[in-house]
Amino acid sequence: MAQPAFERPDMSGSQPIEASRLAALSTNRSAPLSSASSGEVPDRLFHIAIVGCGIAVLGVLALIVYQLIAGSKLSWHAFGLKFFVDSAWDPVNERFGALPFIYGTLVSSLLALIIAVPLAVGAAVFTTEMCPKAFRGPLSFIVELLAAIPSVIYGLWAMFVLVPILSGYVQPFLATTLGWTGLFTGPQYGIGMLAAGIILAIMIIPIISSITREVLSVVPQHQREGVLALGATRWEMIRVGVLRNARAGIVGAIILGLGRALGETMAVFMVIGNRPQIAKSLFAPGYTMASVLANEFSEASGDIYLSALVQIGLALFLVTIVVNALAQLLVWTVTRGQPARGHA
Amino acid sequence: MPEMVRAQSQMPPVGLRRRITDHVMTGLAVLTVILVLAPLVAIFAYLVYKGVGSINWAFLTQTPKPVGEIGGGMANAIVGSIVILAIASVIGVPFGVGAGIYLAEFGQNRFGSTIRFTADVLNGVPSIVIGIVAWGILVRGHGFSAMAGGVALAIMMVPTICRTTEEMLRLVPQALREAAYGLGVPRWRTTLSIVLRTATSGVITGVMLAFGRVAGETAPLMFTAFGNSFWSTSINQPIAALPLQIYVYANSPYDDWHRQAWAGSFVLIVLIVGAVSAVRYVVRRGSFGTT
Numbered sequence: 102m103a104q105p106a107f108e109r110p111d112m113s114g115s116q117p118i119e120a121s122r123l124a125a126l127s128t129n130r131s132a133p134l135s136s137a138s139s140g141e142v143p144d145r146l147f148h149i150a151i152v153g154c155g156i157a158v159l160g161v162l163a164l165i166v167y168q169l170i171a172g173s174k175l176s177w178h179a180f181g182l183k184f185f186v187d188s189a190w191d192p193v194n195e196r197f198g199a200l201p202f203i204y205g206t207l208v209s210s211l212l213a214l215i216i217a218v219p220l221a222v223g224a225a226v227f228t229t230e231m232c233p234k235a236f237r238g239p240l241s242f243i244v245e246l247l248a249a250i251p252s253v254i255y256g257l258w259a260m261f262v263l264v265p266i267l268s269g270y271v272q273p274f275l276a277t278t279l280g281w282t283g284l285f286t287g288p289q290y291g292i293g294m295l296a297a298g299i300i301l302a303i304m305i306i307p308i309i310s311s312i313t314r315e316v317l318s319v320v321p322q323h324q325r326e327g328v329l330a331l332g333a334t335r336w337e338m339i340r341v342g343v344l345r346n347a348r349a350g351i352v353g354a355i356i357l358g359l360g361r362a363l364g365e366t367m368a369v370f371m372v373i374g375n376r377p378q379i380a381k382s383l384f385a386p387g388y389t390m391a392s393v394l395a396n397e398f399s400e401a402s403g404d405i406y407l408s409a410l411v412q413i414g415l416a417l418f419l420v421t422i423v424v425n426a427l428a429q430l431l432v433w434t435v436t437r438g439q440p441a442r443g444h445a
Numbered sequence: 446m447p448e449m450v451r452a453q454s455q456m457p458p459v460g461l462r463r464r465i466t467d468h469v470m471t472g473l474a475v476l477t478v479i480l481v482l483a484p485l486v487a488i489f490a491y492l493v494y495k496g497v498g499s500i501n502w503a504f505l506t507q508t509p510k511p512v513g514e515i516g517g518g519m520a521n522a523i524v525g526s527i528v529i530l531a532i533a534s535v536i537g538v539p540f541g542v543g544a545g546i547y548l549a550e551f552g553q554n555r556f557g558s559t560i561r562f563t564a565d566v567l568n569g570v571p572s573i574v575i576g577i578v579a580w581g582i583l584v585r586g587h588g589f590s591a592m593a594g595g596v597a598l599a600i601m602m603v604p605t606i607c608r609t610t611e612e613m614l615r616l617v618p619q620a621l622r623e624a625a626y627g628l629g630v631p632r633w634r635t636t637l638s639i640v641l642r643t644a645t646s647g648v649i650t651g652v653m654l655a656f657g658r659v660a661g662e663t664a665p666l667m668f669t670a671f672g673n674s675f676w677s678t679s680i681n682q683p684i685a686a687l688p689l690q691i692y693v694y695a696n697s698p699y700d701d702w703h704r705q706a707w708a709g710s711f712v713l714i715v716l717i718v719g720a721v722s723a724v725r726y727v728v729r730r731g732s733f734g735t736t
Contacts, residue, residue, distance in 0.1 A: 141631075143631060143633050143634075144631050144632050144633050146633075147632070147633030147636070147637075148551070148632075148633075150543065151543055151544075151546050151547040151550075151551065151636075152547060152551070153543070154539070154540050154541075154542075154543025154544040154546070154547055155543075155544045155547035155548065155552070155556075155557075155560045157540050157543075157544065157603070158540075158544050158560050158563055158564050158567070158603060158604065158607060159559070159560060159563055161567060161600055161603065162563050162566070162567060164578060164582070165570065165574065165575070165578045168577065168578045168581040168582065169574070169577065169578070171581075172577070172581050219477065220477045220480050220481050221477075221481070222477075223473060223474050223476075223477025223478070223481075224474075224477050224478045224481045226474055227474040227475065227477065227478050228478075231471060231474055231475075240478070243482065243485060244481065244482075244485075246485065246718070247484075247485045247488075249657055249717055249718065250488065250661070250714065251660070251661020251662070251663070251688055251713060251714075251717070252661065252662075252663065252664075253661065253663040253688045253691050253692050253695075253710075254488070254492065254661070254691070254710045254713065254714065255488070256692070256695065257691060257695045257706055257707070257710055258487075258488050258491060258492070260695055261695075261703070262487070262491055303484045306481055310481065332459070334459055334463050334464065334466070334467035335467055335471070336466055336467040336470040336471065337463065337467070339470075357569070360569045361569070363571070364569070364570070364571025364572070364573070364574070365571070366571065366572065366573045366663075366664035367663045367664055367688075367692065371692070371695065371696070391571055391573050391664070394573050394576075394577065394664075395573055395664055395667055398576075398577070398580075398667070398668050399667055399668040399671065410577075411577060411581075414573070414574050414577045417571055417573075417574060418570060418571070418574045421569055421570060421571055421574075422566055422569070422570070424569075425565070425566055425568075425569030426562075426566055429562070429565050429566070
């Protein structure tokens with residue numbers, strides 16, 4: 102086998118580094134470059150390995166679905182769909198209904214959205230449209246830092262800082278001013294639905310804010326210029342030229358935040374009070390789907406109890422899948438196929 | 446945008462009401478930023494204030510004292526977290542990077558889009574649900590283990606790594622691949638030694654982001670790794686983890702354990718923020734930045 106007559110390219114200074122790497126690579130090869138068979142077997146193996154990794158991603162999803170369905174079979178047989186509308190949660194008599202948890206999850210998440218959306222969108226608008234360029238980087242970095250704090254630390258902070266503030270100042274104030282609505286009545290322990298909603302809001306603001314920022318930044322500059330040229334003030338420019346164009350994406354960002362809120366476990370679990378009840382007052386303790394799993398799963402005795410918990414997990418999984426898929430599609434329509442960032 | 450401002454000033458004067466609305470909305474936007482930043486500052490300040498004051502040598506070198514006794518530390522939890530994260534990385538990183546390579550180099554078809562969408566959906570699955578799945582596979586019938594915790598975290602790492610790897614590989618110019626093929630370099634070698642190597646810093650960013658995200662996870666470890674008050678590095682035994690220990694101590698009635706929960710949080714955040722900052726530093730030095 103003759104060595105191929107392959108000239109090493111001239112490597113004088115200006116060559117990009119990649120070219121030199123390439124050249125080094127090819128001259129080091131002992132097998133003839135022209136032989137087609139030299140790369141074929143490893144290429145096939147490589148392709149199989151890579152496709153395998155891709156399939157593994159699908160496999161993980163399949164595994165999740167399988168485990169949840171298989172694990173909750175007992176409970177399905179025992180309670181059926183009634184499981185989701187029954188408000189009894191009685192491990193002793195093995196009677197299970199998920200309604201209090203579904204209620205708690207929905208109310209705490211909605212409360213979080215009500216607080217978080219105006220703040221997150223406002224902050225995003227400020228960073229992209231109003232803020233001096235020099236502050237933009239640091240500001241978004243700080244907001245992203247919020248997303249890097251583990252949920253258990255939010256929970257710790259909420260337990261020792263937020264809850265005393267709520268019970269000492271916020272709840273008495275709300276009770277005297279808005280007590281007549283019935284939403285702010287009862288004992289003021291601090292712990293309860295309100296605390297859960299507030300800590301959730303703090304946790305989902307970075308997600309909503311960073312994706313909204315991304316969506317706003319892909320609104321074409323000429324839209325802004327066009328509206329300004331018609332004599333609009335800055336706010337009118339933002340409202341007509343920016344927010345209106347980015348509507349779908351902002352809704353996507355909000356729904357993505359909702360998806361995160363629905364599945365959030367630790368922080369909520371630590372401050373919501375963990376009592377399976379449906380109370381109108383936001384001061385009252387509640388329970389969420391994620392927090393009942395965290396609290397009772399490792400101590401659950403009896404197959405039907407475990408099965409009921411897995412069924413709650415299945416419901417939680419399906420709801421977050423639907424919510425996230427919807428959000429993803431909405432964000433995609435605006436950013437054209439770029440994945441929504443801000444998860445990390 | 447100075448040009449625009451000048452253009453605006455040549456127009457008829459803006460009505461008072463519209464000007465007031467403009468100012469009010471600007472003020473509201475500033476207010477939202479302040480309200481967004483306030484909790485962050487509060488959390489960080491409190492964490493540093495409580496954490497720094499609570500850390501001592503015993504905390505970093507000793508295992509937990511029996512319930513109610515003062516002193517002891519979280520050394521076993523720090524090591525336990527490292528063991529679990531090592532397991533998660535060993536499993537999660539190859540699969541994640543592999544899937545990312547597939548999407549970037551071979552994934553321009555319907556199958557690729559399916560994987561892409563699946564990865565994005567997996568990203569949003571609540572961590573506690575992943576915990577149930579890992580429990581069902583590895584714990585049910587076998588008992589709690591560090592392995593199960595590692596697998597749970599690995600499952601969470603894969604989608605993030607997969608998507609960032611894909612993005613980074615796409616930034617590598619097509620010409621580099623063509624040049625490699627032109628020289629007769631086989632496809633696998635091109636992908637690994639040219640494309641992946643060029644995008645190394647970006648891929649590492651993705652890996653570290655995923656790492657930072659799972660490093661603080663508590664919920665999926667509660668019924669997989671379970672926690673342990675004693676030294677253990679065995680992957681078949683229950684193992685302590687920093688976030689778990691923080692949770693257990695926070696929920697206890699003892700002041701000294703609350704103190705240690707803050708210290709543990711501080712150590713955890715230093716580890717995570719350290720990783721994120723290291724990544725930003727690496728990326729800034731690399732030739733290919735992030736998008």
